[in-house]
Amino acid sequence: MAEQAVIEIKGLQKKYDDTVVLKDITEDVKQGEVICVIGPSGAGKSTFLRCLNLLEKPTKGQVLFEGTDLTTLNEKKINGLREKMGMVFQNFNLFPNMTVIENLKLAPKKVKSISDEEATKTAQDLLDKVGLLEKADVYPTSLSGGQQQRVAIARALAMNPEVMLFDEPTSALDPEMVGEVLKVMQDLANDGMTMVVVTHEMGFAKSVADKIWFMADGYIQESADPETFFSHPQTDRAKDFLEKILEA
DSSP states (O other): OOOOEEEEEEEEEEEETTEEEEEEEEEEEETTOEEEEEOOTTSSHHHHHHHHTTSSOOSEEEEEETTEEGGGSOHHHHHHHHTTEEEEOSSOOOOTTSOHHHHHHHHHHHHHOOOHHHHHHHHHHHHHHTTOGGGTTSOGGGSOHHHHHHHHHHHHHTTOOSEEEEESTTTTSOHHHHHHHHHHHHHHHHTTOEEEEEOSOHHHHHHHOSEEEEEETTEEEEEEOHHHHHHSOOSHHHHHHHHHHHHO
16 A cells, blocks of 8 residues: 555644634545544544535644645635545435436536536446446435435545545434445445545444544544454543443
């Protein structure tokens, strides 16, 4: 695996008024790495993820993407770099008045000015990849939650990003639909996609992540490979978290 850092986080802090949500986080994400960010609710995980592509503006610190400090850029330049960082949210955010394939074609045509023919071909390939090619011409409301989330992943991939950010992509789904979404994410990881995933799915984190970032009380308390983290957590906070998770 190449050792080049795609994302470098240096001294990241985020405050809302007097509430400090993120405290001085310094980490990096290397090319092809899958990082799973886990931890208790309210730890700042989603805020942290949204700071990586500046959907949330850090109060202090730097976020470098391929060597460029995003915190110094204007909105237009940030949008240009966001095209390289696909993001999938808890809620699918699909356009209900557009068919599945139209949802996938919209951004590539509008932002990258590619032809309808090329956008259609890419969209069909991606729908095939997530197992939903036969749903190309239906509207999102006719799909299950798991299918909608797979479409949302395909839509993010349609921009050909270099990094994928996932914010609790399975938390809004019924349990039987979780597996189909995690399988698509596992396939992406196997294809070498660089991914940062905020998740409660410990089985996925154990089997797919290269690194676990355990986050609590606003900072990353442990950074380790899954084997080490789940077998030998170093901090009392992580031990306590894992005990509660494993009892559940």
